[in-house]
Amino acid sequence: MRAISSPVARKGGGRTVLAVSYGVVCHALFVVAVGSMVVAMYFGMSRSLGRVPAPWSWVANAALLLQFPVIHSLLLTGRGRTVLAKLAPRGTGATLAPTTYVIAGSLQLIALFALWTPSGTIWWQAHGSALTMVVALYAFAWILLGKSMVDAGLSLQTGSLGWVALLRDRKLVFPKMPTTGLFRLTRQPIYVAFALTVWTVPTWTPDQLVLALVFTTYCLVGPLFKEARFRRVFGAEFDNYARGVPYWLPWPGRLRGRSGRRCEPPAGRIRISRRQG
Structure with missing residues (x-):
């Protein structure tokens, strides 16, 4: 990424205030977004702040x-x-891009789960031992999502990569291509875990079913664009990894390459330029 060069960024105090401000906003919104999602789906999208009258409520939703x-x-x-890059002061946008991306995603999730207008129909709610079992599965899905984010590089997933680089006045350096942890079992553990969270809720409504279907479709199709980008950046390294690890579901027969060994690219970190991105 382009080195920081703006007058604002070159001033140590101004750079620090800017970086920390973006960091605080980013992580606060991230926590609110995750919390909104956990709570809203726990109740099957039946409790939210949206109050758009029917039939426009379905259009809004x-x-x-x-x-x-x-x-x-x-x-x-x-x-x-x-x-x-334009959503930050001149000369810092490229470095703050990972942070700005998480801020934008968090605002989107907050809008979705806080402003949803419930249909008012509840099909099924777990009770007693069934509730205990389903809540355990729901919690496990979220733990799995957290684990997959750690394996993918928590600084990138939470947006701290950008503002910390600006704070330290350094170029942006992305983590290496993830191949360890849950990435040994599937190339898309984040998307798999994300899909699991929408299907393990203890309350089912028409709202939750629509949400689950759309998000699952996104989790199946979205990674195709991500992998196309990975192939441009990592080339044969990614192709070698993809041959030994399944795209989505961790089928045991696909967990090893043709040589019988797990396909793991060499360790290290890689700088990703604008042209590669």
């Missing part, structure tokens, strides 16, 4: 539901990264 996968994916394109 559809817009809220589709804006996340669409915008979230578009921001990863070349034009999307250009937009992200």
Whole structure:
């Protein structure tokens, strides 16, 4: 990424205030977004702040539901990264892009889960021992999601990569391609775990079913664009990894390469330029 060069960024005090401010906003919104998602889905999207009258409520809900996968994916394109770079003071946008991306994603999730208008229909709610079992599965899905984010590089997933680089006045350095932990079992553990969270809820409503279907479709299709980007950046390294690890479900027969050994690229970190991105 381009080195920090703006007058604001060159001043130590100004750079520190800017970096810390972005960090505080990013992580606060991230916590609120995750909390909103956990709580809203626990109740099957039956409790939220949206109050749009029918039939416009379904139009509003559809817009809220589709804006996340669409915008979230578009921001990863070349034009999307250009937009992200403009959402920070001149000369710092490229470095703060990972942080800005998480801020945007968090705001999208907060809007989706806080502004959803419930249908008012509840099909099923778990009680007694069934509730205990389902809540355990729901908690496990979230733990799995957290673990997969750690394996993928927590600094990148939570947005701290950008603001910390600015704070230290360093170029942005992305983590190496993830191949350890849950990435030994599936190439997309984050998407698999994310999909699990929407299907293990203790309350089922028409709202939750629509949410689960749309998000699961996104979790199946979205990684295809991510992998195309990985192939451009990592080339044969990613192809070698992909031959030994399944795309989505961790089928045992696919966990080893043709040589019988697990396919793992060499360790290390890689700098990703704008042209590679």
